[in-house]
Amino acid sequence: MIESWLPAAPVLISLGAGLLLLAVRGRTAQVLVSLLACLLTLVCSAGLTQLTADGSILSHSMGGWKAPFGIVMVADRLGAWMSVLAALSALLATLQAAMTPDRVREKYWLFALMQLLFAGVQMSFLTGDLFNLFVAFEVMLVASYALAVLGSTREQLREGFRYIVMNLVASALLVVTCGLIYGLLGTLNMAHLAQRSMELGPQATVTIFSLLLMLVFASKAALFPLGFWLPGTYPAVPPAVGAFFAAILTKVGVYALLRTFGTMFAEEAGAAQASLLLLGTVTMLYGALGMVSQREWRRILAFAVMASVGYLAFGLGLGTPAALQATLYYLGVSVMVTTAFFLLAHVAERISGTPLVAARGLLESQPLLAAAYLLCALTLAGLPPTAGFIAKYALVRAGLEQGTPLALAGTVSALLSSLVMLYALLYIWRTYFWGQRSPERPPESEFARAPAHLPGCGVGAGPKRRCGAAAGLERSSRRRAGQP
Incomplete structure (x- = not known):
């Protein structure tokens, strides 16, 4: 060292x-x-x-x-x-x-x-150090709490409340688990924990503590069913913040899981692998099906984040060297494509004036946006020759090589999830880029009212409040019509 x-x-x-x-x-x-x-x-x-x-x-x-x-x-x-x-x-x-x-x-x-x-x-x-990991979580979460509710729209406050409560409970469980581990092993340094765990060998008490850590970090990673807070939280925050949230915050939980069962409690990894395989299998399908159920840019992508976390949990659950290599490769691909996708979604929302994907006919006027979207969509769905295909192929191959019933079920889930994700992404292409430009503007949802990026706009403006140029145009039209 x-x-x-x-x-x-x-x-x-x-x-x-x-x-x-x-x-x-x-x-x-x-x-x-x-x-x-x-x-x-x-x-x-x-x-x-x-x-x-x-x-x-x-x-x-x-x-x-x-x-x-x-x-x-x-x-x-x-x-x-x-x-x-x-x-x-x-x-x-x-x-x-x-x-x-x-x-x-x-x-x-x-x-x-x-x-x-x-x-x-x-x-x-x-x-x-495990306790300093808790401190790092708190620094990260305190800032994310403020960012989640910054602007105080109704949607932010509702979704931010879920996000804050969930993470407060998880943080309380983490600090209690840290105290229990220190009382048993006498240290919270990760290298020392690995040494003590190896000296003790598999032990029921250590296994229980490691599973408590897995529960905490699975909630941070938004694995099903502990990720109920994610689909509503990420679309509600400011777009630039949402891009970082989606790309990195769930990966912090995945990283902590990898550290827990790859470094600190490697002797206890067998007890957690089956749970991670099961959670990853379900999360992949849940995230992919959630994408199909949504009609707004960032809500669709929020479920895509959950699906990608499912793939990572699946790779960690397999636990073989080939699976771990594929997991780390997929993690890097997921971070970059998620960041790019959320930033593209913000650009698309600004062009169409609505978070809905029903603008239609923007292929001719926005060819660069369409090309960037297509590249991100192919990568996210895992189609060749993209990096997403290489990562998913390696994960599927590792699942087939392991050959256990749970690994095979996860492999089938990974393939089905990719097909469902492709369908959801093609829906965006068909409704936003393809076809004839709609003469009427699509109806706005609560997110589109008084968008914060327009000059003179107040965050949290309701449907009866106007901002900037829109307010001026409305007053002018009323004066011409003789209305007050």
């Missing part, structure tokens, strides 16, 4: 930028600070990836306090890879927020909260 300050850099940069943005005034300055912080974080994460490519492990003891008493930041190949993915997604989300001004949310420190969210995510991937 090599002592280096670099594992702490992504966390400290994002945290420092978040605190600095609380004092910075002026939108231009806030955007510049945010983008600079994201670029520096990406550079440091890329450096971690390069330094750990040969299998080296970097560590840094915060304040000079060594484990197990101090906060230890650790970067191996997995942690560095996840840090790079998070930094890339954060940069894209910040660029999207910079290009779509939202004066009301920015007034309440949108960019500062985003940086604090990034800091919590980076700490989750780079910490070497």
